[in-house]
Amino acid sequence: MSYRDITWQGLWENNPALVQLLGLCPLLAVTATVTNALGLGLATLLVLIGSNITVSLVRDFVPKEIRIPVFVMVIATYVTVIQLLMNAYVYGLYQSLGIFIPLIVTNCAIIGRAEAFASKNPWQRAAFDGLMMGLGFTLVLLVLGAIREVIGNGTLFDGANLLLGDWAAALRIELFSVDYPLLLAILPPGAFIAMGFIIALKNIIDQRRAERASKPVKEVTRARVTSQ
Amino acid sequence: MTFKLAASPHSHQRRTTQQVMRWVYVALIPGLLTLMYFFGWGVLWQLALAVSTAFVVEALSMRLRGRTIQSAWQDHTALVTAILLAISIPSLAPWWLIVIGTAFAIGVVKHVYGGVGQNIFNPAMAGYVVLLISFPVQMTSWPLPTQISQFELSFMDAASVIFTGFTPAGYDLEQLRMGADGLTMATPLDSLRTALNHQLTIGEALQQPIFGTLAGLGWQWVNLAFLLGGVVLIKQRIISWHIPTGMLLGLAVPAALAWLFAPDQSVSPLMHLLSGATMLGAFFIATDPVTAATSNRGRLYFGLLVGFLVFVIRTWGGYPDAVAFAVLLANMTVPIIDKYTQPVAYGHGGRS
Helix, strand or coil, rough: CHHHHHHHHHHHHHHCCCCCCCCCCHHHCCCCCHHHHHHHHHHHHHHHHHHHHHHHHHHCCCCHHHHHHHHHHHHHHHHHHHHHHHHHHHHHHHHHHHHHHHHHHHHHHHHHHHHCCCCCCCCCHHHHHHHHHHHHHHHHHHHHHHHHHHHHHHHEEECHHHCCCHHHHCCCCCCCCCCCCHHHHCCCHHHHHHHHHHHHHHHHHHHHHHHHHHHCCCCCCCCCCCCC | CCCCCCCCCCCCCCCCCHHHHHHHHHHHHHHHHHHHHHCCHHHHHHHHHHHHHHCCCCHHHHHCCCCEEEEEECCCHHHHHHHHHHHHHCCCCCCHHHHHHHHHHHHHHHCCCCCCCCCCCCCHHHHHHHHHHCCHHHCCCCCCCCCCCCCCHHHHHHHHHHHHEEEECCCCCHHHCCCCCCCCCHHHHHHHHHHHHCCCHHHHHHHCCCCCCCCCHHHHHHHHHHHHHHHHHHHHCCCHHHHHHHHHHHHHHHHHHHHHCCCCHHHCCCHHHHCCCCHHHHHEEEEEEECCCCCCHHHHHHHHHHHHHHHHHHHHHCCCCCHHHHHHHHHHHHHHHHHCCCCCCCCCCCCC
């Protein structure tokens, strides 16, 4: 599989969130704001790259029968590392994401890539696959977070300083001010509805692309051979 | 000579969706008039807002789906959804509330699933639940019935409250909702729930002026008027008796049991039947032909389930009224009800 293919698969064709529908629990739970979405997306991305590289490096030494426990241990190690790093450097975000950081371990997208790709490919490709799959996941999180934050609160990048440092407080954009936030968009049902619309949009785009790709069949004019 | 072969059913009732919906309007009239008598002109403004929003959203959705606008508007289903939603929300609620609710009901709940006849959930109730979850304060701020309110609002005063939040004299909704004793009053069901939470007995709770002779001032008559309209619908064979009867029984039987065993802590069955949205729900909402069960036996089960859920949510749930949640939950069970209550076709199976 070429790097170009891996990119296309991760970002669009086989996107973990939109097509494989993996990791929906954190996806729906933490995307109430763009900042939370970005934080969780980056954490997942880092874990995915690390676990993919490690799994790929040890793939020849792990007996087939116990590969799943081994993969889970590898993933859990990286998640612990990320969790401690976030606790140390982005404490505000660490608190607002809460349980969903340790729960990255259970994100099926990660074990899925370890099993389906990293355990069968050399480490360079596995790392690149982790990067692209992670980016695809993060982008969907960001789009979903942006939609929910705008509809629910009328803001974008609220609380970005928790993740990126004090300068990022300037990133906060207030599109419109609402007296009463549309709670539905911030609560889990809003996440499901918005996710449904994003998947529908992707399907529409795919359909359009397929229509454009299939060239019009050339009409065959039939010669009349009998006269009746 | 050829004989035309036609499959059953051989006799049709030539009644179009349009005619059915027209009967629904007629049957809603007594309830609407009573609602306006007790809660003022606001009801009419909500109706106007809901209907115009429904028209715009329906037209837009049809445009997006590549259909002609007229074909959608002709069957009047969007109009009925708008009217039901307008009746269900507080009469002096701000204008954007009904606009958001109707737009969601028509645009998302109805058209995303494929338009008329394809939706899984009752559009009006889904719109109501979206509003209730998103704006709980506005959705529970029912004004006082005009009889015990200190204020008399004219047609334009109501418009002013809905569009700006204040009457021309400068009162806001919160002040309008105050009784003569200066305390804000909630709806009968809401007051009862608060009283029960404060360890009062039902007898003590019923001392408040919001409760009339039977089941809450204003509300009892609104419910009786909807009951009247519902009976007209059954007489006209627009709806069958199964769902309303099922729902009322499903609500009344558990309520009566609870009341017999713990009369001080539970709401009387009469109160359950004649307050909140019970009658509107039983005759106009749960009977939606698209989202309810199809066979008669299925409809009875569906009605019983809705009624029982209303009782459960009213008694132990977090919200004062429950018809919307109960209908949506029961909508989800419709495929399984339909699967197990499918009547046996003549000549197939059965006991031989």
